[in-house]
Amino acid sequence: MNFQFYGFVILVFFSIVLLIEAGYLWWRSRHSSEAKRVESRIRMMSAGGHGNDQTMSILKQRELSASPLLTRMLLWVPRIQVVDRWLVQSGLNWSIGKLFAYTVVPPFVVCVMGFLFYVPPLALIAVMLVAGMYAPFKVSRAKSKRMKAIEEQLPEAADMIGRSLRAGHSFSTALGMVGDEMPEPIGSEFRTTFDQINFGVSLNDALGGLANRIPINDLRYFVIAILIQRESGGNLAEILGNISQIIRARLALLGKVRVLSAEGRLSAWVLGLLPFVVAFLISLMNPGFLRVLWTDPIGNKLVGGALVMMMFGVVWMRKIIRIHV
Structure with a gap:
């Protein structure tokens, strides 16, 4: 019996098993859901911080x-x-x-x-x-959709923090509860702020980083109210409850405004796209009909003037249908 051959086969077998295990561990450390979640949290913390360099040096910088x-x-x-x-x-x-x-x-x-x-x-x-x-x-x-989702989730997050404070939890613990309980995308943002506080970043800098990462006025009012309460005192749970009610009322009014302005937005899209659609259809049915517009100097001037007037019209219609609440 050739023991060397069998020993070689066994060593090859264990080598292949170890190679597969190493490949799996490498993939898990780079591409698994947990690795992506940790990388996303580190990325948001490093990009959102705006404190001094000495305070934020403990955070990994985003490449x-x-x-x-x-x-x-x-x-x-x-x-x-x-x-x-x-x-x-x-x-x-x-x-x-x-x-x-x-x-x-x-x-x-x-x-x-x-x-x-x-x-x-x-x-x-x-x-x-x-x-x-x-x-x-x-x-x-993607940014617009994410900011809109965070804006809709913010009242519930403020209410959860207020309930946690009434139950006797600290403010940083309440932030961690929001990060664990609330769904994405607001959950990850508050979880990042909670992690920054645990890493040693001051509460003011952590909340400032949160407002810096999420450019929403309601969230900035939320952060400003918390910072003022820390300086002057007061019932923070009641303040957050009032803020959540104001945000909900504003979102309800904004929804009504969007419904009432839907016809104007549709008209703006139709008027803006109609000339290009008509020109495209004409060029398909009769390619030589519109050739004079870019072969003749007067045609070029007409096209340029039409584009400039359309640009002013689009800006004017946008000003009309965009109502800030």
């Missing part, structure tokens, strides 16, 4: 890109942290490097495809602009 070279290049861009905070507020797990890639690469691919397969220059430029604006539009859309 602008996975590439060190691209990170050093991005650091030379002025106000790049504003873009980074914009990404954090959207809730997407994107870095600035990924946003840059998603913004630059698609137009380049479209341009190459347009040269390989002949596409009219105007259509190619339009498609390149749409491809380049997709990533910023997605981030902006």
Whole structure:
């Protein structure tokens, strides 16, 4: 019996098992739901802090890109942290490097495809602009949806903190309860604030970071009321109850305003898109009918004047239908 052969087979077997286990542990540490949750919390804490450097040095700094070279290049861009905070507020797990890639690469691919397969220059430029604006539009859309969800959840969070204070819990413990009990996205934000306080960040800086990460006026009023109460005293539970009632009343009034202005918003969309839709249909049915608009100098002036007047019309309709409550 060849014991060396069997020993080699057994060693190979254990090596494969250990390799699979190492791969699983690596994947779990990088891509599991728990690892993503911890990374998201560290990312929000590092991007949201605005205290002094000595206080916030205990928090991990958010990387602008996975590439060190691209990170050093991005650091030379002025106000790049504003873009980074914009990404954090959207809730997407994107870095600035990924946003840059998603913004630059698609137009380049479209341009190459347009040269390989002949596409009219105007259509190619339009498609390149749409491809380049997709990533910023997605981030902006995600941020708007996330801020709206937090605004709707804020009254319930204020009521929960007030009930916790009436039950005898401390304010930081109440923040932790909101972070554990409330759903996303407001739960993770309050959990981040609670973690910052536990890490040694002062309450004022932690609440300031919360208001910095979430640019909502109602949340800023919430933070200001808490900070004033800490200086002057008073019944914080009653103050938070009044704030939640005011926020609910404002959201109800805003819903009524949106219903009443729905017809105006639909009219603005129809009037804004109708010229482009009609021009597209005419170009399909009779391609030579509109050619004079970009081949004749007078046609170019007419198109430019029409676009300028449409721009003023869109801005004017937007001013009419956007009612701040």
